[in-house]
């Protein structure tokens with residue numbers, strides 16, 4: 360999953376965050392494709408979820424600071440994906456090891472749409 364400059368949301372920290380998240384998704388993808396140990400997959404999954412939460416917090420803090428009008432709606436979308444990630448994580452913990460691939464598919468699609476259509480709306484350089 361490669362980051363491109365068209366994905367820039369005009370805030371360096373968030374571009375770095377998005378790149379980091381893309382890297383984490385790629386690492387999870389590699390682990391699931393190579394049938395790495397469930398322990399490693401779980402660790403990558405957890406790290407990804409924690410980092411995603413930190414990113415959402417940073418973004419929402421920024422929107423609060425600049426008085427961004429779409430904050431509530433944007434927060435709702437973050438909360439929704441967070442809930443879905445926790446649901447998938449529970450399935451993984453219940454022994455559904457193939458779930459890592461579903462997570463990767465789901466997140467790849469979600470992040471492209473979210474960055475290009477939702478995050479882009481707070482871009483201060485546009």
Ligand SMILES: [Fe+2]
Nearest residue numbers: 373377418478
């Ligand atoms: Fe974002």
Ligand SMILES: [Fe+2]
Nearest residue numbers: 418473477478
């Ligand atoms: Fe966002």
